[in-house]
Amino acid sequence: MSGAFRLAGRGRIDTARPVVFRFDGRMVRGYAGDTVASALLAEGRHLMGRSFKYHRPRGPVSAGSDEPNALVGVGEGGRYTPNLRATQVEIHDGMVVVSQNRAPSLRFDIGALNTLAAPVLPAGFYYKTFMWPRGFWDKVYEPLIRRAAGLGRAPTAPDPDHYALHYAHCDVLVAGGGPAGLAAALAAGQAGARVILCDENVEFGGSLLVDTHSLIDGLPGMTWVARIVAELERLPNVQLLTRCSAFNYGPHNMVALNQRLSDHLAAPPADMPRERIWQVRARDVVLAAGALERVLVFEGNDRPGIMLASAARTYLHRYGVACGRKAVVVTADDAAYRVALDLAEAGVKIAAIADLRPTPGGPVVEAVQSRGIAVLPATTIQRAHGHLRVTGAELAPIGADGTVGRGRTIACDLVLMSGGFTPSLHLHSQARGALRFDDALGVYVPGESVERVRSAGSCRGIFALDEVLRDGVVAGLAAAGGETGPVWTVTRQDAPGAGGFAGALPRRGPGHLALAFVDFQNDVTAKDVKLAVREGFRSIEHVKRYTTTGMATDQGKGSNVNALAIVSDVLGRTPQEVGLTTYRPPYTPVTFGAFAGHARGDQFDPLRLPPMDAWARAQGVVFEDVGLWRRARYFPRAGEDMAAAVARECRAVRGAAGIFDASTLGKIEVVGPDAAEFMNRFYVNAWTKLSIGKCRYGLVCRDSGFVYDDGVVGRIATDRFHVTTTTGGAAGVLNMMEDYLQTEWPDLDVWLTSITEQWAVIALQGPRARDILAPLVDGLDISAGAMPHMTLREGSIGGVPMRLFRVSFTGELGYEINVPSRQAQAVWDRVWQAGAVFGLMPYGTEAMHVLRAEKGYLIVGQETDGTMTPGDVGCGWAVSKVKPDFVGKRALALPAMNAPDRLQMVGVLTDDPQEVLEEGMQLVTAAETPVPASAEGHVTSSYFSPALGRSIAIAMVKGGRSRMGAALYAPRLEGPALKVTLVDPVFYDPEGARLND
């Protein structure tokens, strides 16, 4: 057997499979089934970490997820993970473990000097100092504090592992697989319910994992557990999850579980996720979360070698480890006596049991006494001695009046403490369940909940094993709607007994320099809690925030009840009056990457590709992201930069023809007898008189009167409109339409259908567009006379169904060929081939922006920012004056919306035609404007115009339309302001001759 403290023949480890790992560079030997903590304890080593503030040497106080002290960093490179609990990390060969928050070493940590300064570092000291001299805070003091704070170091490489997310439904979710949870799951499963049972441990059993005394149906606890688990495994309607913590209880029984899958494996399969989050929607929930033993608060209670009695029992029975040679037990309940018996039987000397209660008694106490172990009633622990390891316990009698007498020190290397058990209320409380203080037990237990949830077993204050089993069955049957469940007989068990203690232990003398820890990790002492109350922090939430008690990585599992008791003691109020702090999820920390799951890299957000994406890629396109879409921005040829490529594309459109994938435009079909009326109410324009086969530019406002979206709308039939939206606005417009239709105008008989994905759009723009297109369309006359600007025709192109719009966003003769997306590439290819002889060229969004800016066409989201009315952007003409109502009508009538000094869309020309303004530049009236100053307006779009051979810009300027010809200045971030002149925003072909050609 490796490890001087390992006991042969005990524990649930596999001694046939030795495991070697490294701790701070040193080889440590353990066995499969060990945790880092159990393997180190087997070597007699308790020192595993350093505390947050004082850098006190610390060893494990628990054996599970409530561990505050023994935090370690595990792994290397991208798999390095800080702040893991040594009590939960399962070892495997080659594992690399490091201690944290110490320099240069765990045994000798320079930060421990902070302990010497403890008298001037009470709770909240940082609120009272570091204020002088001003400016030193974030330059000097804060960096020092930051370096001292933190626990482990953050990872510095990307995590190579992957994570999974799983959604599940069940009838009954049972959280916790101890005796109550197993009983509940079996009862519910046998009643036919679909059951999910989860437990954070490696194996089911809960308290029975370490209870070698009790017998169920004559069987040892773990034999019974094996039998029940086997029965559960046989039920097809039951799912069993170990290493799986229920950590978040959301509204309507949505419970999140975190399953750890691969960390315990030395060489996990490459395709195995590291963790999986289960989002479980459960009809009913049974909480069987158990109870946590409370630490005792006394001077030096944080020395390595001082731990919960239940932890020592766990190390003994699960790992075959004796946590010391000679133990002193300090307790306020009976459970620690059973631990003492178990340890004594395993060869650990029990030097004494100090019982805070005046008259401990009962079978288990007598059993201890009959073994010759000294039981000291009405005895407290005054202090623990030692530094890197406890060396002795000073025990002192408590008089009848509560005063503590002179004590004597007993040498030991292990102090076990038990303040009784606190029910785990986290999940119940996260679900906003009420809590009730049980005076008899001295703890909070679950009260009413609005969810379909039941607590069972010790998490609701039931501790006797036979009652726990019955409680589990009752809860499982109630949750499943079953009538009869399994019955077991507990043939041997310890009665739970009365007792328990919370708060600071009584002591002799004021102990002004004593450090008695309430929250181990954050180094919050009993004095700190009292100081907070003294300074007026009477709410328990204030005490928590002022002292940071309960805010460490164990989230107060071991500390909250003691802090509460101290506050209630100082204030002279009952614990119920003081109350508990809010339980905040998660129950135990959960990996960020697990929440992200598969949503990483390209799967972080869906990537929407327009139909001609592959074609564009083959042309060597440069893309840009627009919403979820990836759009072609420009098509550079060898040696071209963006400016050159865009200029060439623009010239092609103005001189011959360009082809553009406009499929990302949002498209909505508005259909129904009331379609025209719906359009009338939704858009600012009038639609009733729009003839079939005609198009109109439509504007949507919010009810605030501000432009929300725009697009061309074509009337396909009396009751059918083909609506287009901006690329980014598609989903929003459809949502807004549905919102109005369903909530404001349920009287309208209209259907809305998104057809963005169904119809691809090939924009063909330029003076040769008709020449290219005419031979391709099947029997359709698209001559200027037959199909003028702003009309649409249904037909086909090479046999492919088509909705052809004659529209233009470039100012040139143009068509938008709508064809079914799946046939779009074929149609595109035909147009492309047909256009070759005419000099057809593909263009991207950048050229599109330049071309439309030359024409003074606005882009919603560029010229507008959600605060522009149609009138502001020169579209007042679109707003119907006669419609009785439309969205935004009332707002548009307000005086402020028609004020003469509103920002209005204008064109802007720089004095230097080569100077291209930067979008976002502000405009002011004087060349030398001292800041702070107010702007007259701002530049919204700015480009070099190939058609004009100079720079052009569009701006929003106060009263701009009445200031044509005026000079303004655009201050630069560096250098003198640029002089500009306000002009009409239509720079090119203002008569629109080319458009109507």
Added chain:
Amino acid sequence: MQKFSAFSLARQAMGRHLGWRPQWRSVVPKPSYDIIIVGGGGHGLGAAYYLAKQHGLCNIAVVERGWLAGGNTARNTTIIRSNYLFEQSSSYYEHALKLWEGLSEELNYNVMFSQRGCLMVAHTVHDVQVFKRHVYANRLNGIDNEWLTPEETKAFCPPLNISPNIRYPVLGAALQRRAGTARHDAVAWGFARAASDLGVDIIENCEVTGIDRDPSGKVTGVQTTRGPIRAGKIGVSAAGHSSVVLAMAGIRLPLQVNPLQALVSEPVKPAFPCVVMSNTIHAYISQSDKGEMVIGAGTDSYVSYTQRGGLHIPAHTLEAICELVPDFRRLRMLRSWGGITDNTPDRSPITAKTSVPGLYVNCGWGTGGFKATPGAANLFAWTIARDEPHPINAPFTIERFRDGTLIDEAAAAAVAH
């Protein structure tokens, strides 16, 4: 008031810290005050402080339904910045930022205001346009803001992933160097302590149940769970519950209340030097002095007063964090929580007189009220004391929703929406 300093700390240490007195007085409500502030968060406590300090009005009570500063003051992600787009907004937030810069000394309470800089990261061409407009607008208004290239962004915040091959590459960032974070609870406690010292009564566990008015309509006091209290003026600064309180005086506020969630990681050694905000992918992150990564999630879309939301909202934020800072993928969520945000239609606040004489309101701060705390408190105090708004908060009326003079920061993409 007991002065706080390294010296006083050392002196009290000699006395074993038994000499510290409560930071604010525990009081029994008097029957009458000149002014009652409803809502004991940072804004309300600050307003009481400035009323006493700058306007000489000390007969004031702050009434708080629960524990002091237990609402959004206790729940935010502590980001402070003033780089808003519109001049009205940036003036307001800059007023606050200037007060932040001297607040620890002003209050003799270390609020740990740390000007670590705030990066607003751009991921699309549109983002770049919007943030550059911010830079130009802020600079003209005398507010620091600068544009960084992706490489400069990385140099300022090394953990950021600026690879061009990620789903939303970093195209640059707007940096406000004077922006940063502060210790949120300390702000409220500091105001409470200083206000209490000036004679302000701070009354916790006292819920307002009614507003009393005389026949002319003017307010005369409040009904509370601790009895009636008379007052000449009432200032309501109750965040999401402001509309509930003002309804007691017959005023309907245009507020919609949604949950907003946040979370922290386990503490680690310093690894993230500044505040980073990405509106496009909804990630907001900074590292606290304690070492926790403080992460703000998006707003839950449904209306609720429950101070909690769905898990998918923080999960989505963590997806974004893992993309932006892939090294943090193995960090772990330690604690998450929700608050409720009071949102106006234009996502800008209301700090104003109401139509009821003697009744004032400061609310509608939505997802961004913490950064404004001293500024809002200061201007709210001015408005109450003089019965007229300060020029800075003059545009932030209730009437703007009737007359159309909106200040639409949400539409301008300055905040997540």
